[in-house]
Amino acid sequence: MDCCFMFRKKQPVEGDDGEHRVKIFSYSELRKATHDFSGANKIGEGGFGSVFRGVLRDGTTVAVKVLSATSRQGVREFLTELTAISDIKHENLVTLIGCCAEGSHRILVYNYLENNSLAQTLLGSRGSNIRFDWRTRVKIAVGVARGIAFLHEEIRPPIIHRDIKASNILLDKDLTPKISDFGLARLLPPNATHVSTRVAGTLGYLAPEYAIRGQVTKKSDIYSFGVLLLEIVSGRCNTNTRLPYEDQFLLERTWVRYEQERLAEIIDADLGNDLDVDEACRFLKIGLLCTQDAMARRPNMSTVVRMLTGEKHFSVHRITRPAMITDFADLKVSSSQQKENETTRSSNMRSFSTTDETEPFSSSETPTQTSI
Numbered sequence: 254m255d256c257c258f259m260f261r262k263k264q265p266v267e268g269d270d271g272e273h274r275v276k277i278f279s280y281s282e283l284r285k286a287t288h289d290f291s292g293a294n295k296i297g298e299g300g301f302g303s304v305f306r307g308v309l310r311d312g313t314t315v316a317v318k319v320l321s322a323t324s325r326q327g328v329r330e331f332l333t334e335l336t337a338i339s340d341i342k343h344e345n346l347v348t349l350i351g352c353c354a355e356g357s358h359r360i361l362v363y364n365y366l367e368n369n370s371l372a373q374t375l376l377g378s379r380g381s382n383i384r385f386d387w388r389t390r391v392k393i394a395v396g397v398a399r400g401i402a403f404l405h406e407e408i409r410p411p412i413i414h415r416d417i418k419a420s421n422i423l424l425d426k427d428l429t430p431k432i433s434d435f436g437l438a439r440l441l442p443p444n445a446t447h448v449s450t451r452v453a454g455t456l457g458y459l460a461p462e463y464a465i466r467g468q469v470t471k472k473s474d475i476y477s478f479g480v481l482l483l484e485i486v487s488g489r490c491n492t493n494t495r496l497p498y499e500d501q502f503l504l505e506r507t508w509v510r511y512e513q514e515r516l517a518e519i520i521d522a523d524l525g526n527d528l529d530v531d532e533a534c535r536f537l538k539i540g541l542l543c544t545q546d547a548m549a550r551r552p553n554m555s556t557v558v559r560m561l562t563g564e565k566h567f568s569v570h571r572i573t574r575p576a577m578i579t580d581f582a583d584l585k586v587s588s589s590q591q592k593e594n595e596t597t598r599s600s601n602m603r604s605f606s607t608t609d610e611t612e613p614f615s616s617s618e619t620p621t622q623t624s625i
């Protein structure tokens with residue numbers, strides 16, 4: 254039998270009254286809903302555990318996430334954390350409906366999103382019937398950016414997602430993007446991270462300071478979003494080892510084309526003529542802005558939203574090429590193009606416009622670039 258667990262918020266969301274409820278499901282109800290967690294009902298497997306499609310007694314279709322790494326957490330502690338997460342509601346975040354914490358079982362119940370993840374639909378090799386036209390991609394990019402901005406800037410304390418990537422962007426029936434897995438890092442035992450368990454699918458999204466030093470800040474989410482944005486515009490995964498070596502890494506490839514002033518070649522060919530090329534190139538440049546090595550040079554998320562929507566216009570701005578970008582001598586470019594690129598590479602930077610020069614440099618980190 255369902256019941257409701259009354260909780261006083263540990264970490265209140267601004268503007269709320271401090272009182273809220275988390276729906277508690279019994280293990281037997283979730284077992285029934287998912288046909289005993291059958292293989293046929295399994296829709297995914299992630300670093301936190303397995304995900305099953307289920308139908309509740311009232312007919313609601315849900316996604317049931319059976320957590321694997323949290324069994325050491327006590328019921329009260331688990332519910333307290335979950336209560337904080339379930340308070341967080343936004344159009345671009347997956348809604349947590351409730352949970353189960355019986356014995357060693359720790360299970361989360363979410364709204365079911367009909368159109369799967371961006372990883373499976375836009376980037377997946379299995380193909381999908383969804384047509385991601387340009388306006389849909391804009392809606393997805395802006396929606397994800399708004400969801401992250403909400404987590405970073407509108408709730409207290411802010412939530413750093415830590416794992417922004419295409420498989421964590423789910424799509425509802427109208428292709429509205431919903432970010433999943435936010436706040437779940439709090440449910441892990443101390444010193445544990447689910448990221449390392451699925452590093453292959455995550456690696457290309459990790460900011461250098463996160464990958465090398467384990468340093469997690471809002472700016473590491475911004476970096477991951479930048480990579481995701483390149484994927485949305487190009488329609489391809491950030492890493493594709495089936496391509497020739499120089500094309501395998503999307504961020505590198507985008508940099509090469511940017512330096513060659515051939516950025517439009519990065520845009521997904523499937524879009525045909527159905528797009529605004531200038532807007533798509535602007536999105537790619539925002540992706541490059543977000544993936545700069547220096548955290549202070551990456552814009553914050555609400556600024557990214559305004560850049561994407563065109564409310565913040567580019568005038569003069571500089572993007573620094575990440576140190577990891579290799580030398581592209583093996584790329585087949587015309588000799589005149591090559592010459593032109595040499596000049597650009599020697600300065601190890603590129604410029605494009607934005608009306609706000611100050612924002613990306615707002616932290617204490619001093620940029621070392623020269624003026625354009």
Ligand SMILES: Nc1ncnc2c1ncn2[C@@H]1O[C@H](COP(=O)(O)OP(=O)(O)OP(=O)(O)O)[C@@H](O)[C@H]1O
Nearest residue numbers: 297298299300301304316363364365366370420451
């Ligand atoms: N609310 C949901 N509605 C529909 N499908 C879902 C839902 N939540 C998860 N899924 C499916 O389950 C899959 C696994 O999700 P999960 O978030 O556990 O792992 P992941 O994102 O693939 O990997 P990781 O845990 O490393 O981030 C998703 O890719 C998606 O296909």
